Amino acid sequence: MTNTNATFGLPRGMRDIEPLEMARKLWVEETITKSIRGFGFSFVEPSPLENMETLVAKSGEGVRNEIYGFKDKADREIGLRFDLTVGLARMVAGKMDWAKPIKLAAISNMWRYDEPQFGRYRCFYQWDVEVFGVAGVEADAEVISAGVGALESLGLKEFEVRINSRELVEGLLEEAGVSADKTSSAMRAIDKLAKVGKAKVLSELKAAGVSEKAGSKVLELCGTRGNLKDTVKLVKVKGSNGKNEKIASGTAKLEKLAELLGAYGCLDRCVLDLSVVRGIDYYTGIVYEIYDTASPELGAIAGGGRFDGLVKVFNGGDVPATGIAGGIERLMLSLEKAKAYPRILEAAEVVVVPVNEKMYNEALKIAAKIREAGISCDIDLLKRNLSKQVSGAAKKGARFAFIVGERELKEKKVNVRNLETGKEELKGLDEAVKYVKGN
Amino acid sequence: MTNTNATFGLPRGMRDIEPLEMARKLWVEETITKSIRGFGFSFVEPSPLENMETLVAKSGEGVRNEIYGFKDKADREIGLRFDLTVGLARMVAGKMDWAKPIKLAAISNMWRYDEPQFGRYRCFYQWDVEVFGVAGVEADAEVISAGVGALESLGLKEFEVRINSRELVEGLLEEAGVSADKTSSAMRAIDKLAKVGKAKVLSELKAAGVSEKAGSKVLELCGTRGNLKDTVKLVKVKGSNGKNEKIASGTAKLEKLAELLGAYGCLDRCVLDLSVVRGIDYYTGIVYEIYDTASPELGAIAGGGRFDGLVKVFNGGDVPATGIAGGIERLMLSLEKAKAYPRILEAAEVVVVPVNEKMYNEALKIAAKIREAGISCDIDLLKRNLSKQVSGAAKKGARFAFIVGERELKEKKVNVRNLETGKEELKGLDEAVKYVKGN
Structure with a gap:
């Protein structure tokens, strides 16, 4: 310390x-x-x-x-x-x-x-x-x-x-x-x-x-x-x-x-x-x-x-x-x-991950919406590659990565990766938010 | 100050x-x-x-x-x-x-x-x-x-x-x-x-x-x-x-x-x-x-x-x-x-008011239940008379008085007084709690 x-x-x-x-x-x-x-x-x-x-x-x-x-x-x-x-x-x-x-x-x-x-x-x-x-x-x-x-x-x-x-x-x-x-x-x-x-x-x-x-x-x-x-x-x-x-x-x-x-x-x-x-x-x-x-x-x-x-x-x-x-x-x-602590997050619950630099601003817009829904949300300010973004967020305790690529953006969806189970699923933003709140 | x-x-x-x-x-x-x-x-x-x-x-x-x-x-x-x-x-x-x-x-x-x-x-x-x-x-x-x-x-x-x-x-x-x-x-x-x-x-x-x-x-x-x-x-x-x-x-x-x-x-x-x-x-x-x-x-x-x-x-x-x-x-x-403050309570939202000293312990039990329901609740530790209890609580910003007398106790009810409107109504405790949350 x-x-x-x-x-x-x-x-x-x-x-x-x-x-x-x-x-x-x-x-x-x-x-x-x-x-x-x-x-x-x-x-x-x-x-x-x-x-x-x-x-x-x-x-x-x-x-x-x-x-x-x-x-x-x-x-x-x-x-x-x-x-x-x-x-x-x-x-x-x-x-x-x-x-x-x-x-x-x-x-x-x-x-x-x-x-x-x-x-x-x-x-x-x-x-x-x-x-x-x-x-x-x-x-x-x-x-x-x-x-x-x-x-x-x-x-x-x-x-x-x-x-x-x-x-x-x-x-x-x-x-x-x-x-x-x-x-x-x-x-x-x-x-x-x-x-x-x-x-x-x-x-x-x-x-x-x-x-x-x-x-x-x-x-x-x-x-x-x-x-x-x-x-x-x-x-x-x-x-x-x-x-x-x-x-x-x-x-x-x-x-x-x-x-x-x-x-x-x-x-x-x-x-x-x-x-x-x-x-x-x-x-x-x-x-x-x-x-x-x-x-x-x-x-x-x-x-x-x-x-x-x-x-x-x-x-x-x-x-x-x-x-x-x-x-x-x-x-x-x-x-x-007494192991009495509930799950306490040190940083954000969700990380929004743009698949490349071009997606960064779109990812920011999605992050703003996630925050509005009452969920804490981070984004990699260093704009590193996808795997570094995800591993960096996981180390800080994030539970979900919302991956944003061109295809997802076109479909108005995000690729939700559960960082605990590794499971990935394409979801609309509202649905993704509900999923986070329910898990 | x-x-x-x-x-x-x-x-x-x-x-x-x-x-x-x-x-x-x-x-x-x-x-x-x-x-x-x-x-x-x-x-x-x-x-x-x-x-x-x-x-x-x-x-x-x-x-x-x-x-x-x-x-x-x-x-x-x-x-x-x-x-x-x-x-x-x-x-x-x-x-x-x-x-x-x-x-x-x-x-x-x-x-x-x-x-x-x-x-x-x-x-x-x-x-x-x-x-x-x-x-x-x-x-x-x-x-x-x-x-x-x-x-x-x-x-x-x-x-x-x-x-x-x-x-x-x-x-x-x-x-x-x-x-x-x-x-x-x-x-x-x-x-x-x-x-x-x-x-x-x-x-x-x-x-x-x-x-x-x-x-x-x-x-x-x-x-x-x-x-x-x-x-x-x-x-x-x-x-x-x-x-x-x-x-x-x-x-x-x-x-x-x-x-x-x-x-x-x-x-x-x-x-x-x-x-x-x-x-x-x-x-x-x-x-x-x-x-x-x-x-x-x-x-x-x-x-x-x-x-x-x-x-x-x-x-x-x-x-x-x-x-x-x-x-x-x-x-x-x-x-x-900017008058941006929401209603912020300085003390408790509800005061439980025993009509006499004999009712004090019963009032304490009711207060414990109100707190369990997530509502802040005070009681007059000086055991003063009813009107002093109510006016004291109102001065501290309490919004409701739950008055507890023998009759109310028998009926398993409390007399809910809205301290803003002065309106009084007999209610069961669950109902009274809902009333506070809804107002």
Whole structure:
């Protein structure tokens, strides 16, 4: 993918997106856009550049070091956005006159200045769906369903939504004997469980001042995982049987959420997973991550949660919010592994092939008619010989060659060659167009 | 459009794209993409960041000062791209094994660090169509036709393509007595004609060492304008009657181009305009600009030409190239003035309205079915009263409310209110969906 030309290479971590990948990416984005619009979300594009103070306001240390920042020509500290959520929240904070609920969506690129790895670049894409102005779990259910709907619309079948509540986890930590001032560090430790394993998390909890006994209990709790509805009940009983306020409130919301997700028709995909706490500091309340269960090694293909405090950070008043986002590149890996891509053309479906130079202009006229009928159509601009025209088009993925010679022209026909089967047949243009559409 | 929040404002020249504009922009981009694909172009996305040396290699001074450049954290000189052509040419230069002709297209954002003006931002969007590897005018005809096709697909009716040949202009300058070393400055002066007027161009020509007599003759020539086919003939005769090589070659290519554009079906839109020479230094040969003839004050809505030397600059060997690009924002102004936009929904088409909280989950189930039928559908996540739900949805542009009460539910019907006419009717869900699709 990278440009190997030494003199005019690309900046570190950058890449070009080439035809096949781009065709797939456009299909993914078009499909997701249509699905998300189905839920009544309005697409927007927040500014790709932000003042550094906006980006660091509530993102937390982990992200701060990865911001692709620079000084502009006027010596101002600027950064390329690292996600869409911050920009959307900052945008809403500046539009307090907009009627709520505000349902926004975006698909665009973002940037992280970290060490490039195989398949991981400094500029990448995400889809993002957010509801502003709704404190109730109705909004969480809506964004989770919109996320599930988007993935289903792509033909992805094997995936699950792992849901949790930071409020519930806080309550459980309390009950396990972790003092309030250590909750934050404990959460950060838990967030790493899948990546670093139990032993490492235990030692990190210990370093944060959590006793070994409490730490073990926390880890045991984090192992709790099962279908959303039943497991919430179980945790409620096991937790403190209703005596801890945070546990009571957290589980009540999760129960309500399960009921709503049932009405949306996506409860079957949802599990409670107490180890899901999300790494970015702006999250509060309910959080969730979506995993491809056929390719769990990819990590979360989407994730999100409540960020009730973020709009206020940008001087926008008290606007509760919840949202979900997913990486396009990772999703595309998932779709490839699942063989979920439909037939996607990199170039034209039909090539019009003049048998000699004299036929070129006539072939152009035929090409124009084919395009009018809604079929993509190429012609060899180098005017090479017939066999080179056909083989060149086949390499680019064309499915049919419409060969135009003097005899065909006189009969107002084209010689249709199916490039997959090699079969050739003389057809009138209307008939040929129908044939392409039907095959 | 700009964020008025002082503390968390946007960097200078930046903006958010809000729902209505974004909905229109997405429609424009989807429509153009489909049209350009019809010609067999493959979409790609060149890297948004380039090393500064790539950007300045052949762009010329005018552009150089406007590059949005900065030093990255490793102190490297980096720039955000100022167009798509440079990135595409650099990309092709790194892919000399790709079979030619290479037909690439892109729609994306780009950056200029200049003084922001009303409606003009430091980050903006363009569509771009390029053919690499074809020296003949067949490629110029193809990209011009693809550009015309894209604009026509949007419903734009009144526009014309102003075509010229830098080779021809060079020949005419020779004949007017302008020496070869002054050709470049003379071209730059001519390029400003529409903006600064005759007197200013004359004085600029004089300052460049062009005699007053020659200057006047040049300006007279630049006034030449008329339908492509006839005017080329006229210029050939008036120019030197075939004795000047550049004039002979330039007009021969334009005549061939006119013939091809006729076959593509877009010759009627094409005029020869000797004042069109394009400002960027990488252009050679045939150049063109498209103007909205109903709103000429907008300036060119698209432009392009040959840039046969650019791939070689990036160490890519001799790859002739030609391409056309147009600004999305300016095009959107053009479409608005022409009232060319179809009905574009900012949010959902239908809102499902539960008459009370008890009906909410049932309404969710109905909403899911409506979406399955391919209709976008919203529900009030704040669970407000019926009249607020309906008025809120109407404000967002919903066209129909499907009201769900206990009686309707029992009868397996919804009360369909047409929000434009106010008419209400009880319908089964399938019937209601058909009604929406038919209206």
